[in-house]
Amino acid sequence: MDQMTNRPTPEDLTAWDRAHNLHPWASTDSFGEDDYMRVRGAEGVYVWDESGRRFIDGPGGMWCVQIGYGRAEMAQAIADQAMQMPYASPWAFTTGPAAELAREIAARTPGDLNTVHFTTGGSTAVDTALRTMQFYWNVKGKPDKKVIISREKGYHGSTFLAASVTGKERFKTRFDKHEEVHFLPDVNPYHRPAGMSVADWCDAKVADLENAIRDLGADRVGAFIAEPILCSGGVIVPPEGYHQRTRAICAENDILYISDEVVTGFGRLGHWFASEDVFGIVPDMITCAKGLTSGYLPLGACIISDRIMQDLKDNEKDEVFYNGYTYSGHPVACVAALKNIEIMEREDINGHVRRVAPLFQQRMRTIGETYDIVGDVRGMGLLGCIECRPDLSNDTYAAHLQFGQRLDAACEARGLLLRPFGNMAVFSPPLIMSEAEINEMFDIMEAGLTQLSEEYNG
Structure with a gap:
């Protein structure tokens, strides 16, 4: 400690960080040694x-x-809400910021995606989408329709289901994964065989999905999850028309289409969401986080279509959607998202x-x-x-x-x-x-x- 100020020195902070702070994706051979x-x-x-x-x-x-960083009005909005109402249990209460933000998100999503389930970040948003798929098919009386199709090089998060559908083939993790996941091969046009046109590559990548559904059985496949752009896999932009064709295949086979917009949502491609405005599709569910608050506070959301919600409501049995988080719809985080939307629109x-x-x-x-x-x-x-x-x-x-x-x-x-x-x-x-x-x-x-x-x- 600095004897003059009684504050930690830089050396203290480095030592404490190494001794006590386990960073994401840390290597076991350098625990306690890395210098961030x-x-x-x-x-x-x-x-x-x-x-x-x-x-x-x-x-x-x-x-x-x-x-961007250093937005004083964002800091003030966060501080004001923290003083007024810092937390309310989403099981027993709602708040104005949560209700208002749900409406603002629904107003910007494509098609009939109008129901917002708030989460703590992108990983829990993806887990929520996949759990919604499981819940949906169980309620519909199709308990075997649970296989999830994903892509190699897709990244969807670190929680159990989100990590299970993450296809980083170079990552040899020591974590267990959900078994009912099928990965399609790399969709990156850069890695297509020599002499193959991009159009033919697109045909082959669409055929990957068709063949998987045929081999697995459409009655067993519950969802296809895809990023509009596979971001952590290396900003992979699938060939033109790929998303529209795979979306149509899912619709034809009664398979839920989940668009993971944790990165592409909230302006990254110049639109609130990329699914429809950039790639011309309306998915069954969208996940978002990251740009939702511009990183000022943690918040995620799973947005669900009216069709899914109506099917669940029409079910003859009274079921309970046992999914949620202590910090779902956190009022301070929701205010940050509302201020973020306000700034993005104003500017x-x-x-x-x-x-x-x-x-x-x-x-x-x-x-x-x-x-x-x-x-x-x-x-x-x-x-x-x-x-x-x-x-x-x-x-x-x-x-x-x-x-x-x-x-x-x-x-x-x-x-x-x-x-x-x-x-x-x-x-x-x-x-x-x-x-x-x-x-x-x-x-x-x-x-x-x-x-x-x-x-x-x-």
Whole structure:
């Protein structure tokens, strides 16, 4: 402790963090040894570390800081609600913020998705959607219709069911998973066989779903869960028409379609939700979180169609929907979401994303055309991925991880925070990012790639 101020020193904080704070995705061989950057302040699209160095926040927190950091009116709204009514049990009470937010979300969802079940984040929103599927088919008298179809490289969360439908084939976890999950192969057009057109690749990916339903039996498949863009898998944009065709197949086979918009919801692609406005589909359920509050407080939601709700209501037996959380509809979190929506509408942040996205995507395409070390660039809106090929003679996960760490260090030294996934660097910056800040971010990225190109290519 500092003897003058009686406050912890930086060394104290580092020691306490190592000794007591188990971070997400920590490696067992480095428990108690990792040295995480300690951030102490943020404003707009920038964060500052404890030494006062400034960085562009390329990942936007964790895909979530839509309105940017340092919003005083957001802090005031949170403080006011915390003083007025900090908590109310969702089992016994409702609050004005919860009711108002449910209405505001329903007003922005596509089609007949009008019922909102509040959760604590994205993982619990996905778990809720999958539990709703189980509840629905049990009520409908089809207890065997429970198999969930998902995609390799899809990421849906860390709670039990959400992790079970996560298809990170490179992650060899020691956690158990739900057994009734079937994974379809990679949908990334970049990985299609040489000589295959994107249209033929789309046909093959649609056939993946058709074949799985045929082999498993439509009477056993309860749901298909899909991200509009597979974000943590490397910002994978499925081929044009893929979502519409898979949605139609699910409808034909009486399979619930769950659109996981935890990342793409709330402006990331320039719309409140991407399912209909970008990809032309109306799912049976949508999950959202992250951008719902711009990361200022934890909150998620599962939004359910009128058709599902009416089927449940029409059931002859009186059933209880035993799903919910202590913090469902938390009034302070709901106020944060309402203020977030207010700011996004007042400042036309969705329109801003649509206006600056062409520059964002063009800068990535230019990088792809300039650097031999880059294999693919892809994305939509303010969402992107630069996938590198550091050493074609050593195409291993270990080599990819090493490359990502070196690229991350090169960019960090120049003032840009990345989120490397092996040989991929993903971008999801705050949605308020200006064109000048977009150029600053990609100028640094180019400098980092120039350094890595020289190191790898000599």
